[in-house]
Amino acid sequence: MSKLSRLLLAIASGLTLLALALPLWRVRLVAPQYPEGLGMEIRANTVRGATEHDLGSINNLNHYIGMKAIEPDEIPDLRVIPWVFAGLALFGAIVAAVGRRPLVIAWLAAFALLGVVGLWDFYRWEYSYGHDLDFQHAIIKVPGMSYQPPLIGSKQLLNFVATSWPASGSFILGAAFLLGVAALVARAPGAAAGTHHLEHAA
Amino acid sequence: MKISFQRSVVAGALSLGVIGLIYACTPRATSGNLLTGDAATRVYVAPGSYDEFYAFLSGGYSGQVAVYGLPSGRLLKTIPVFSQFPEDGYGYNEDSKPMLQTTYGFIPWDDSHHPELSMTDGVPDGRWLFINANNTPRIARIDLTRFETDEIIQIPNSAGGHASPFTTPDSKYVVSATRFSVPIPNTDVAIDSYKQNFKGTLSFITADQPGKMDVAFQILMPGYNYDLGHAGKGPSNGWFFFTSYNSEQANTKLEENASQNDKDFIAAVNYKRAEECVAQGKAKATPSEYFHNWVDSGSRTAKSEKKTSVKMISPADCEGVVYYLPTPKSPHGVDVDPTGEYIVAGGKLATVIPVHSFTKLQKAIADKAFDKVIDGIPVLKYDAVMAGEVQKPGLGPLHTEFDGKGYAYTSMFISSEVVKWKLGTWEVVDRVPTYYSIGHLMIPGGDSKKPWGKYMLAMNKITKDRYLPTGPEMAQSAQLFDISGDKMKLLLDFPTIGEPHYAQAIPASLIKDKQVKFFKLTSNTNPWVTKSEAEGGIARTGKRVDIKMIAIRSHFAPDNLEGVQVGDTVVFHVTNIEQDWDILHGFAVLGMNTSELIIQPGETRSLMWIPKNPGVFPFYCTDFCSALHQEMQGYIRVSPAGSNVKLIANISPKAQAQLNTEAQAKQK
Numbered sequence: 070m071s072k073l074s075r076l077l078l079a080i081a082s083g084l085t086l087l088a089l090a091l092p093l094w095r096v097r098l099v100a101p102q103y104p105e106g107l108g109m110e111i112r113a114n115t116v117r118g119a120t121e122h123d124l125g126s127i128n129n130l131n132h133y134i135g136m137k138a139i140e141p142d143e144i145p146d147l148r149v150i151p152w153v154f155a156g157l158a159l160f161g162a163i164v165a166a167v168g169r170r171p172l173v174i175a176w177l178a179a180f181a182l183l184g185v186v187g188l189w190d191f192y193r194w195e196y197s198y199g200h201d202l203d204f205q206h207a208i209i210k211v212p213g214m215s216y217q218p219p220l221i222g223s224k225q226l227l228n229f230v231a232t233s234w235p236a237s238g239s240f241i242l243g244a245a246f247l248l249g250v251a252a253l254v255a256r257a258p259g260a261a262a263g264t265h266h267l268e269h270a271a
Numbered sequence: 272m273k274i275s276f277q278r279s280v281v282a283g284a285l286s287l288g289v290i291g292l293i294y295a296c297t298p299r300a301t302s303g304n305l306l307t308g309d310a311a312t313r314v315y316v317a318p319g320s321y322d323e324f325y326a327f328l329s330g331g332y333s334g335q336v337a338v339y340g341l342p343s344g345r346l347l348k349t350i351p352v353f354s355q356f357p358e359d360g361y362g363y364n365e366d367s368k369p370m371l372q373t374t375y376g377f378i379p380w381d382d383s384h385h386p387e388l389s390m391t392d393g394v395p396d397g398r399w400l401f402i403n404a405n406n407t408p409r410i411a412r413i414d415l416t417r418f419e420t421d422e423i424i425q426i427p428n429s430a431g432g433h434a435s436p437f438t439t440p441d442s443k444y445v446v447s448a449t450r451f452s453v454p455i456p457n458t459d460v461a462i463d464s465y466k467q468n469f470k471g472t473l474s475f476i477t478a479d480q481p482g483k484m485d486v487a488f489q490i491l492m493p494g495y496n497y498d499l500g501h502a503g504k505g506p507s508n509g510w511f512f513f514t515s516y517n518s519e520q521a522n523t524k525l526e527e528n529a530s531q532n533d534k535d536f537i538a539a540v541n542y543k544r545a546e547e548c549v550a551q552g553k554a555k556a557t558p559s560e561y562f563h564n565w566v567d568s569g570s571r572t573a574k575s576e577k578k579t580s581v582k583m584i585s586p587a588d589c590e591g592v593v594y595y596l597p598t599p600k601s602p603h604g605v606d607v608d609p610t611g612e613y614i615v616a617g618g619k620l621a622t623v624i625p626v627h628s629f630t631k632l633q634k635a636i637a638d639k640a641f642d643k644v645i646d647g648i649p650v651l652k653y654d655a656v657m658a659g660e661v662q663k664p665g666l667g668p669l670h671t672e673f674d675g676k677g678y679a680y681t682s683m684f685i686s687s688e689v690v691k692w693k694l695g696t697w698e699v700v701d702r703v704p705t706y707y708s709i710g711h712l713m714i715p716g717g718d719s720k721k722p723w724g725k726y727m728l729a730m731n732k733i734t735k736d737r738y739l740p741t742g743p744e745m746a747q748s749a750q751l752f753d754i755s756g757d758k759m760k761l762l763l764d765f766p767t768i769g770e771p772h773y774a775q776a777i778p779a780s781l782i783k784d785k786q787v788k789f790f791k792l793t794s795n796t797n798p799w800v801t802k803s804e805a806e807g808g809i810a811r812t813g814k815r816v817d818i819k820m821i822a823i824r825s826h827f828a829p830d831n832l833e834g835v836q837v838g839d840t841v842v843f844h845v846t847n848i849e850q851d852w853d854i855l856h857g858f859a860v861l862g863m864n865t866s867e868l869i870i871q872p873g874e875t876r877s878l879m880w881i882p883k884n885p886g887v888f889p890f891y892c893t894d895f896c897s898a899l900h901q902e903m904q905g906y907i908r909v910s911p912a913g914s915n916v917k918l919i920a921n922i923s924p925k926a927q928a929q930l931n932t933e934a935q936a937k938q939k
Contacts, residue, residue, distance in 0.1 A: 101687030102707035102733045208530045209685075211622055228666055228686045 070168040074252040078173065081248035082161030084241050089113050089154050091238035094191065096218050098127065100229045110236065111191070113150045115141040134216055134227070135207025136198055146190055153183055161249070170253065177249050184242070192220050313753060314763045316343040321783070324715050324776040326728065327386040327400050328749070330354075331770030334381045336402055336413065341715075341726055341776055342751055344765035352411045352420045353381035353404045357866035361420075364868055365842065365877035366797075367566075369573040373407055373425050374560045382406050384433060384772040385499075389478070393440035393504045393720035397781035401436040401445050401478065408432025410445055410476060412484065417787050421566045424484040427559035427581055428455045428472045434500040434513050438478070440720070444487065444542065445478040448497035448513050455491065456559070465522035469494035472583075473513060473593075475542060482565045488549050488582040489557075490540065490593060493646050494520055496529070497538070499604050499670075504720050505611030507629040509543040512614050516601040529601065530620060534653065536595040537605055537616060539632060548589035554582035569796030571874050587647025594636060595645065596627050597653040604670035604711075608679065608694055609720050613658055615679060617669040624668050624681055626697065628658035659697040664690050669710060670773075672717030674724030674754055680717075682709040682729065689729060689752070691759060703759045705750055707733040714754065715776035723778060727752045727759065730771045738766055747771060788852040790873030797875035799844035804828040804926035805933065811918055816841045818907075818920065821848045822856035822870060824897035827890070828926055830905030834918030837885055837911055843868075846875040857893030860907065867893045882909040 092110035097119070099106040107127055108119025116139055118124035128138040141147055157180060164172040199217025204210060211227070218224065218231040225231075316322055322340025325347070330337055334354030338347045355362030355371070362371050362379060371378050381404035388395035399421075400413040408426035413419065426432050431450030438445050452469040454460050460468045471492040477485050495515040503510035518535045521528030548554060559581045566573050586593045596614075602625075604617035614627040634640075635655035642650045667685030674680065678700070681690050687708050691701040709731050715723040729752065734745040746766030753760040792802055801807050801819040807829045809818050816839050821828050827845070835841055845858045847870040859867040860880055868876040882888065892903035910916045922930075 101704060102735070104707070104736055206527050208527060209620055 070170060070173070070252070071255055074173075074255045075165045075168050077248045077252040077255065078161055078165035078176075081245040081252070082158045082165060084245035084248070085154055085158040085161060088238040088241045088245070089151055091241060092236040093238040093242075095119070095234055095236045097232045098229045099232070103229070109139075112238065113154055114147050116144070116147070117141070131216075132206075133208045134214075135202040135204055135210075136216060137201065137203065139198065144194065146194070150187070153187075157183065161245075173249065173253050177246065177253070180246050180249065184246070188220070195220065310760070310762045314342040314344065314751065316340065316345070321779055323779060324723075324726070325779055325782055326713070326715075326774055326776040327388070328730070328767055328771040328774040329383045329386050329402060330768055331384065331747075331772055332382050333769030334383050334404070335769065336383065336386055336400065337768045337771070338418065339765075339767075340779075341728070342762060344749070344751060344763050346768070348418055349768065350413055350418050350420065352402055352413065353378075353383050353409065353423075355379045355866075359869040360866050360876065360878075363866035363878075365879055366572040366875075369575040370420060370423055370564045370566070372564055372575045373409070373562050374427075374577070375407060378407055380406075381409065383411075385435065385437070386773060386775045387436050387438045387445065388775045388777055389442040390438055390440050390719060391442070393508075395716055395719055395775065395777045395781070396442075397777050397785075399442075399478075399481075400775070401438060403432045403435035403447060405431060405433055405450070408435070408447055408449070410436040410447060410478075410484070412478065412481065414481070415782050416785050419566070422482060422484055423562075423564045424476060424486070425561040425563070426474050426476070427486065427561040428457075428489060428557070428583075429453075429474065431496075434473075434497045436476070436478075437500040437502060437511075439502045439511070439542075440504050440508055442479045443477065444475045446500055446502075446511060446513075447474045447476065448472070448492075448500060450496050450498065452494035452496065456557075462522055465494060466520050469520075469522070471495055471497050471515075473497065473511075473538065473540060474581075475511075475545070484563060484565075485578070486561070486581045488545055488554050488584055490545065490584045490586065492538065492586070492593070493518075493648070495535070496525075498602070501605055501607045501718060503607055503611055503614075503629065504609070507607065507611040507614075509541065510629070511540040511542055512605045512607065513538045513540065514598070514602040514605045514616060516603075532600070534597040534599045535601055536650070537598045537602065537614065537627065538648070539594045539596055539614075541592055544592045545584055545589065548584055548592060549582055553588050554584045556580050557583040567796075569794060570798065571790065571795075572797060585647065590647075591636075593648045594632070595648050595650040596632065596656050597642070597650060598625055598627075599623065603668075606671040606673075606679075606718060609673050609675050609722060611720075613694055615671045615681075617671060617681065619667055619669055619684065621668065622663075624661035624664045624671070624692070624697075626658045626660065626694075627656045631658060632656045659695075661690075661692050661697045661699065664692065664699060665702065670712055672712055672714040672727070673722050674714055674717070674727075675722035676724055680712060680714065680727055680754070680759075682712045684708050684710065684732070687731075689727065689759065691754075701758050703752060703761065705729040705731055706737050706748060706764065707731055707735060711771075711773040713774040713776060715778070718775075723776075725753070725755050726762075726776075727754045728774060728776070730767070730774060732770075734766070737764060788872075789850055789854075790871060792846075792848055792850060792873045795846070795873060795875060797844075797846075799846075799877060800875045801844065801846040802848065803929060804923060805929040807920060807922070807926070809834065809918055809920040811839075814839050816918070818843050820845050822846070822858065822892065822903075823848050824854065825892075825899035825903045826923070827858075827892070827903065827905045828923045829920035830923075831908075831921040832906070832919070833908040833910075834916050835882060835907060835909050836914055836916075837882060837909060839882065841880045841882065841907070842877055843880065843890075844875055844877045845870055847872050849873070854896060855894045856896050856903070858890060859893050860890040861888040869894060885909050885911050 094111040096109045223232040324341040326339045336350040351361035389399040408429040412422040426447045429449040430453045433450035434448035436445035449471045452471045473490040496517040498514040500513040517529035599621040602616040603619045640652045640655035665683035665686040671681045713728045729750045734748045751763040849872040
């Protein structure tokens with residue numbers, strides 16, 4: 070592997086660590102009486118409000134529909150995810166040091182797999198908050214209504230429009246993955262013609 | 272293999288770009304300032320011109336009533352009712368203090384909710400405005416020739432006078448129902464004995480005789496929370512409808528525990544039947560203390576009387592007096608359409624707007640279509656009384672008003688909108704957002720037989736970004752809509768005082784030409800009136816010193832007073848002897864522990880002052896009255912207790928001349 074590939078991988082590992090410190094996903098809630106909106110940030114290790122009191126406000130509103138309170142300390146996944154990130158970063162750093170192509174492929178595969186599992190996990194939690202409602206204590210009960218926010222995009226939930234999008238941490242992770250891909254395909258300039266030849270063959 | 276990696280780089284970059292684009296399209300809150308083109312001209316009232324309607328908005332926790340002009344939204348007056356009002360001395364001066372007297376003593380504040388205009392044949396007539404006190408249940412009557420509170424009656428056996436003071440079509444009665452059920456009589460019992468010991472009452476108060484409001488009778492009800500009411504009209508004349516919630520009879524965490532039942536009840540009261548039962552002696556005289564306060568028109572001073580008994584009807588002893596209509600869910604408002612046939616509930620947690628039919632109600636009673644009987648009250652079958660349901664109206668329906676053209680307008684608190692729907696077909700035909708979280712809405716005459724269906728006013732609970740921000744506490748916002756066409760159009764947005772709950776409005780022509788401009792001095796029967804400068808003076812009775820004084824542009828007479836001692840109680844009785852429109856005088860003395868007096872032309876007002884230290888204390892006119900307003904002043908000297916300074920009041924040369932003339936006249 071070229072020096073360039075190793076450098077790209079090292080940067081990718083660094084970015085994976087950097088994503089630990091950034092929000093991965095944002096959920097924004099806007100209602101007529103909340104023109105300023107309420108927001109939540111999902112990070113590797115916690116869920117927090119867009120402002121200091123947003124999460125408290127969201128939980129307070131959710132009690133009307135019987136949704137359980139979002140308590141970051143009670144979501145075990147948030148204690149595991151930072152280690153997953155750290156593990157990926159460490160793995161990436163080792164691959165950069167060793168410089169062998171099969172290891173790069175293994176790193177990318179692990180990265181992609183963990184990404185899919187992460188999104189599935191996030192969806193699962195959204196589903197659980199939106200559907201596991203305490204009807205015994207719910208004040209507003211609308212037959213057939215559930216309150217799962219979308220994974221991506223906007224959705225009307227009673228008087229709120231919930232909008233969910235990846236945030237900077239996810240984009241950084243995406244960039245890290247792409248750098249890994251780039252490390253795999255990076256070649257000395259002389260090898261470029263062969264690539265074109267193969268492309269035609271494919 | 273390698274190539275596909277290259278492709279994926281391109282695809283990945285593209286998809287990131289797409290996500291970025293979508294991210295930029297995240298919806299923001301819609302800014303609610305989309306006005307129709309001619310809105311400004313529709314609400315512009317040119318200088319010197321008048322508004323089309325008087326609108327009376329309750330002050331909510333200010334305890335007052337605010338009068339606005341519509342369509343301009345200009346504040347015309349604040350009428351003090353249940354709260355002291357230092358701006359004009361209401362509840363501070365000796366003349367009005369008795370108005371705030373209750374069995375709990377003098378109360379300086381209350382929470383005013385629902386203004387109701389007096390009616391003749393089901394149409395507002397502009398004689399009086401009634402309004403309730405929510406905290407310590409009372410009903411006030413405001414005279415609309417003077418825009419003054421003339422009478423307040425306390426409601427016994429009640430707590431939280433929220434379903435009040437809705438009016439019968441002939442104004443014979445105004446009503447009050449207990450929001451909080453309480454032990455009756457109120458005694459020391461365990462709170463968790465709620466189901467055994469707590470009861471509600473529905474009170475009917477005679478209202479058509481000024482100065483003589485009284486509790487005609489009360490109906491003892493199961494211990495639910497009674498929330499709002501409206502009288503029947505036309506075919507349903509003689510009936511009254513009250514919403515109730517907490518049929519669960521929870522005494523703690525009502526937010527949750529009183530939201531369990533899918534249906535609560537509207538209590539339909541046949542008050543003509545109640546009158547019969549009272550006449551037949553079926554109502555029990557029940558010892559109950561309450562105050563009745565009223566203003567004597569000649570002296571313009573308030574008087575109080577304590578009453579000691581009410582007639583209490585038990586539904587079990589007066590068959591046919593009350594029926595329950597099952598109604599989804601925790602209903603708030605109950606509104607009767609102009610024809611008197613439809614009874615619309617605002618089930619605040621319901622997913623439909625349920626409408627009952629008076630015709631079906633009568634049939635259900637005749638057929639005895641009862642689910643069960645609660646404490647002598649038959650519960651009618653929902654399907655037997657329901658006329659229809661408005662499907663998918665919005666979230667959190669609260670109140671409905673009518674335009675007289677076959678449409679109903681319902682406020683939606685949670686989805687923050689007004690929904691217009693058609694009576695009979697129950698179809699939603701229009702909706703508009705309000706800013707934000709509307710409570711009541713109001714159409715002039717919109718709960719009467721003949722609405723003036725031109726405007727609709729939304730009164731909102733949340734203001735946020737509507738006006739220049741003023742810290743955490745902001746004025747509540749109101750929006751005026753044009754409802755003359757098929758679509759509701761936003762015209763105006765204006766801030767209001769306190770927290771308006773309900774409002775009523777009436778064409779200005781029904782009120783404006785009967786306004787009193789001043790009080791005739793010759794008709795002033797106040798015992799402390801001073802009708803001319805020569806009658807002023809100072810007199811001592813033990814430790815009390817009474818000062819009689821006139822105010823006229825631009826002096827008080829007398830204006831130099833001596834002989835008062837520390838330890839005396841001094842009462843200034845000031846008569847404004849002007850007989851001219853809008854010439855008011857004020858009165859305040861240095862260091863007094865009360866508010867000023869504002870004295871209207873021809874009236875006498877009394878201010879009590881207990882000086883604590885010797886010295887000389889100036890007093891002055893607080894209402895800029897004339898070119899020499901700043902000269903309108905005087906002094907009172909206070910000497911130590913036991914001083915031998917003589918009690919004197921100076922007399923002006925003009926008053927001396929007047930006295931001489933009178934003396935000469937007597938000699939002849």
